Amino acid sequence: MSTPVKVAVTGAAGQIGYSLLFRIASGSLLGPDTPVELRLLEITPALKALEGVVMELDDCAFPLLSAVEIGDDPNAVFDGVNIALLVGARPRTKGMERGDLLEANGAIFKPQGRALNDHAADDVKVLITGNPANTNALIAMSNAPDIPNERFNALTRLDHNRAKAQLAAKLGTSVNAVTQMTIWGNHSATQYPDVFNALVDGENAADAIGDQGWIESTFLPVVQKRGAAIIEARGASSAASAANATVDHMRDWVLGTPEGDWVSMAVPSDGSYGAPEGIITSYPCTTAAGSYEIVQGLELNDFSRAKIDASNAELVEERQAVTALGLI
Ligand SMILES: NC(=O)C1=CN([C@@H]2O[C@H](COP(=O)(O)OP(=O)(O)OC[C@H]3O[C@@H](n4cnc5c(N)ncnc54)[C@H](O)[C@@H]3O)[C@@H](O)[C@H]2O)C=CC1
Numbered sequence: 001m002s003t004p005v006k007v008a009v010t011g012a013a014g015q016i017g018y019s020l021l022f023r024i025a026s027g028s029l030l031g032p033d034t035p036v037e038l039r040l041l042e043i044t045p046a047l048k049a050l051e052g053v054v055m056e057l058d059d060c061a062f063p064l065l066s067a068v069e070i071g072d073d074p075n076a077v078f079d080g081v082n083i084a085l086l087v088g089a090r091p092r093t094k095g096m097e098r099g100d101l102l103e104a105n106g107a108i109f110k111p112q113g114r115a116l117n118d119h120a121a122d123d124v125k126v127l128i129t130g131n132p133a134n135t136n137a138l139i140a141m142s143n144a145p146d147i148p149n150e151r152f153n154a155l156t157r158l159d160h161n162r163a164k165a166q167l168a169a170k171l172g173t174s175v176n177a178v179t180q181m182t183i184w185g186n187h188s189a190t191q192y193p194d195v196f197n198a199l200v201d202g203e204n205a206a207d208a209i210g211d212q213g214w215i216e217s218t219f220l221p222v223v224q225k226r227g228a229a230i231i232e233a234r235g236a237s238s239a240a241s242a243a244n245a246t247v248d249h250m251r252d253w254v255l256g257t258p259e260g261d262w263v264s265m266a267v268p269s270d271g272s273y274g275a276p277e278g279i280i281t282s283y284p285c286t287t288a289a290g291s292y293e294i295v296q297g298l299e300l301n302d303f304s305r306a307k308i309d310a311s312n313a314e315l316v317e318e319r320q321a322v323t324a325l326g327l328i
């Protein structure tokens, strides 16, 4: 067996943590041949609950789980970590938009960015799930000048998976038939799920749907507002599906995407497709050998262009807000 990979998870005693840790320890993240060491960060009052979760991890007797360490000091917990999954943040409740969490949650990511900068392994990859995910990732990245920017991603894979599921249901096919789906922009209600560049059984998805009205009035709002619909139904924000998407994103980043397909990842903009540089925005990406590339050369019609520009404009506003708060 190889040396254990050190995986940090913040907010480990929370809802998402309760699904995520067991998936990581069972081998879903890095495969059946890679042992993992978990480094779990929580705020001090949640450490007792976290001890209970660790007891449950012990009771699973996972063959791949080599060690678990917990703590409330990011400088200690992030020491030598190769992967950091930053989940810990307050979730929104009914009636809130994710951006309403900027001030409260943004403050968490500045010290965590610094701690990663000072203590993580040289190869660290950082994925931000805690909302508002794109701008929290920008805060963490901006406070970690020694870590290359492209090692900071934010999660839009849940939106990507939701879009695939809605499309497959509409066309009465399997999710496996849906490829080349893209979420553009912010993980917020302005995100743009793009069916014009997606394929269903190899055919253009928009052509297969053949109904612009359904795309605009049903598909887009259902995907954009799915998080709110889950809060309405469950009384709490999505957790198991968010943990699943977090695993999907990091697994693909480390292990690679399949030939002929891509995934949605919020990554630092390099100006591709006219996105302003210096924001973290969702793009179609392929990955290989632990690195991602933004898929180039896709055609965007005027409808798509306007939606993507609006979502990126929202990210610029969020960046201005956190700049004014002194977080970046
Ligand atoms: N990007 C996405 O697709 C999704 C993002 N989310 C977001 O993920 C975040 C976590 O959601 P849940 O697990 O449901 O929330 P939760 O409230 O159940 O758990 C959050 C945990 O984070 C901990 N925490 C707070 N401050 C911390 C800090 N400074 N360091 C370490 N831990 C800290 C809390 O003590 C709590 O245990 C929320 O911001 C939520 O909105 C949720 C679903 C999807």
Ligand SMILES: O=C([O-])CC(=O)C(=O)O
Pocket: 091, 092, 098, 131, 158, 226, 227, 228, 230, 237, 238, 242
């Ligand atoms: O909607 C929320 O607040 C939680 C979340 O990000 C999602 O489910 O997409």
